[in-house]
Amino acid sequence: MLFLFRPAGLPLAVLWALATPAPAQVDGLSARHYSGQTFLTWNELPDPLTHYRVYRAREPFLRESDLDSADLLGRVDSSSSDNHRRSVATGHSFNWIVETGGSQLADDQGLFVHNVRESPIFRTSNFAGRPYPAFRRFHYVVTTVTNGLEDRTLVRGENTATVPFEWAAQPAPVLQNTDLSGELWAHWVGNRATPFQPALHRHASQGFNFRFDPGIAPEPRGLLVRLHSAGQTYAIGWPHRNEVPTDVDILSLSDSDPAAGFTLWLGTHDAFPSSSTGAQVVNLFTIQRVKWTLDWMTDRLGSGHDPERVYAVGGSMGAMGTFYLATEYPDRFAAILCRNGNFDLRAPDINNASFVQSLLGTYSQNLPVAPGLATQNIGIFDRTNASALSQMFPAVDGPVFRTINGRNDTTVGWQSAVTLYEALASIYYPGGHYFDTRRHSPFGHWAGMEQELLKRTLATRRDRPSLHFGGLSINDEAGMGDPGDGDAIGTLNGTIEYDPExxxxxxxxxxxxxxxxxxxxxxxxxxxxxxxxxxxxxxxxxxxxxxxxxxxxxxxxxxxxxxxxxxxxxxxxxxxxxxxxxxxxxxxxxxxxxxxxxxxxxxxxxxxxxxxxxxxxxxxxxx
Incomplete structure (x- = not known):
């Protein structure tokens, strides 16, 4: 038993801190810089509750006090080498690969990836009189925090490292795996914007997987962005490869968050996971990350990609993400297909309103979307409402919009689907919509039509005109938003077509x-x-x-x-x-x-x- 003698006036908490052994320090810190990112790895401590702080400075770290003026880049918990989403997707344990062609990190290695913002300083040569880049040298330190105590001890060459040159550049995703069907890539983002990438998360050093599954038809091919539903990963989602025509490639992404689990393919308010006070903004970093990944992939595909044939498809939360993505970047997509999606997060029949408001702020606050996007400064619950968007952007052209929804869906609700139908009709927007008596599942009257609807969606081209059908006399009646109103099963503009070819x-x-x-x-x-x-x-x-x-x-x-x-x-x-x-x-x-x-x-x-x-x-x- 430990007995503490407390001198007069000395707080017991101070004595307890003095009696608690100081945390150990990491060793083996290594720093590698390429493609605008610096990858730091080190040997973690055995204690799984220890987390790690990463500092950066222009001058070498010579004493602990140098940390006070250094840039604290962020922190990571233990097991930061774990590629958790890949492990969940495959049922086997995988760690990150941080260099294409390299091996997985060890279980006891730590990982932090920093996106560099600084550009080279250009100086003039004394010989040719031409400018040349003088690259910047930066120094790093990793410290440990255990039981609330930070060990700031500097052990040169163990928890310190120097990168002889760093400069901002376009990040390059790292290949994780290749199989008979396609490729798995990883992309690290952070909470700081660079000249080549916006801030794509509220935390530093966040890794995300995405998968590319090519078709087998001759190039150039179209590209389908596939967004999964809540609780799924890049590996699980609709549609499957065998449901997609062979002249279309598939890009599958992941929506994950260390605190929330997922972000509805949107993002979070900037105080999350703490409660919003009304003074925050909502950062749509997930939408921006999807767009960045799409642009990177199409650039990589080059002439093998047909830029007029880009599509987005998803079910449930993936349908919502498809709606958000297409309304943020309407000129990027030829057509979209949403199954069982929500188009108004304030609809009274949505069943996860508390989660929505913890993520995005309360309905009454209606926090504005952060700057940097077409929908900046719009209240987030107007941004996610089809009716409000239609009134704000009535003349904006975008992808042909197809949907499938269920009257008895108690997860995303039914009322927002009717809101969408009315909103799109009011601005003469092209699309076709299907509804039946399904609950929140893919099983319903129109289930047998899904592959045909995919085929029609993926036959649309962005460089050809589209057509809105108004007041079609044989449309079915969707009602006013109550599951009992209107026809139980029906379609709006599904029975009429124009030939997109x-x-x-x-x-x-x-x-x-x-x-x-x-x-x-x-x-x-x-x-x-x-x-x-x-x-x-x-x-x-x-x-x-x-x-x-x-x-x-x-x-x-x-x-x-x-x-x-x-x-x-x-x-x-x-x-x-x-x-x-x-x-x-x-x-x-x-x-x-x-x-x-x-x-x-x-x-x-x-x-x-x-x-x-x-x-x-x-x-x-x-x-």
Whole structure:
């Protein structure tokens, strides 16, 4: 038994600290710098409760007091060499590999990865008179903290290390494994922005896995970004490789967080895991990390990648991430598919509201999104609400949007799906939506349609125009948001289609082939005639301004079905009156009108249609 004699006036806590053995120190510190990142490894102490602090300075560490003026980069816990998510995904224990072609770190090694912000200092050569980079030397120390006590002892060459040159550069993910199906990569991010990468986490030295599974069709191929649901990893998610066409590669990412487990593919407020006070902002670092990884992968693929065919797909939390990603970077994606997602985190029937508010702040606070993104300064619960977004960005073009949701889903709820339907219709946004009586599972009336919906989604191209179908007369009724309202099973704009392969636009016209589905599929049109209004979207070079005039024509073969003169609305969008559509393909064409002349008009591109039903105005000569 330990007996303490306390001199008068000396606090017992001080005596206890004096009697507690000082923590031991690490040894074997090694520092390697490449691709804008410095990788520090060391031998950990046996105590699993010990954590480690990492310091950095321009001058060598000669005494403990030098730590006071050094830059404390961050801390890591024990077992920082453990690639936990890969271990969970495979069922086998794996540690990180920090250099492509290298071996896994040992179980008792510590790891800290620092993203360098400083650029080289350029000096002028005395000989050639040309600038040359004078690289910066930096020094590192790793200390231990055990039982709340930091051991700041400096042991030269053991817990100190020097990097002779460091400079900011584009980070390079490190290959972890290659198998018959694809590659596993690791990417380390931190809480400090560099010239080449934003801060992508609230903590320093956070490692993430991502997997690349290529198709086998000839290049160039499309690329599908796959986002998993809550509790899953990069290795488990929908869709599977055998469900995806061979002309599309798959990039699978992970959403993980040391405190929350996951971030809803968003991020956290900057006080998390402490409670928000209302003074915080929400950092959408997970969205930004996904975008950074996507850009890195497409750059790596080079000419083997078709940039007009980028897609995002996910189920549950992955569907929510797909929605957030596509609305943050709408010009990046051709089409998206969301299964069982939520589109309003404030919806009253969502069942994990307490977790949402711990992660992002309370509903009443509605903390703003941090600067640096298109949605910066928007309240986070407006940012994640389809209706609010549609009102803020009514004219923004983006990917074709397909969804599958269940009326009896008590996890993400049903009401937000109706919110989405109404929001997209209000801004004439292209897409198709399916609903049935499923709970929060992939099993429902439309389950057999999933692979077909994937095929349609992955046939869309960003460089071709899309089409919104308004007021389709054979749409089913989704109701007002209560599971008992409307049709139990149905689709909105699922029974009608335009051919994405023949859709075309140039500065003077755009045209589509439109038809009702009659393909032996579950979403075939129940009738052979319907009425719908058409609104072209993402028309590229075919842009319109106030005062422009457009001739719309609808033809079936050589027969003219309808013709209308149209003018754009305040957002530059065209809307036809209700027109007839059938299972037979009809050509819907929008021609820019340059001006009027005697007895007719002038088209930018001559088109002289003739119809057995009677004459139509003809283009003026010379155009």
């Amino acid at each position: 023949t859709a075309i636009s140039d500065p003077d016209f755009c045209e589509f082939e439109v038809y009702l589905r009659s393909e032996g599929a579950l979403d075939d049109a129940p009738v052979t005639d319907a009425q719908v209004s058409l609104t072209p979207r993402r028309t590229g070079p075919f842009t319109l301004s106030a005062g422009d005039t457009v001739l719309f024509t609808l033809r079936e073969g050589t027969n003219l079905i309808a013709t209308h003169m149209l003018t754009p609305d305040g957002n530059g969008l065209l809307h036809t009156p209700a027109i007839g559509v059938t299972p037979t393909r009809r050509n819907a064409r929008f021609d820019r009108v340059l001006g009027s002349s005697q007895g007719g008009y002038s088209l930018a591109v001559p088109r002289l249609p003739h119809s057995p039903g009677g004459p139509v105005p003809t283009a003026s000569a010379g155009h």
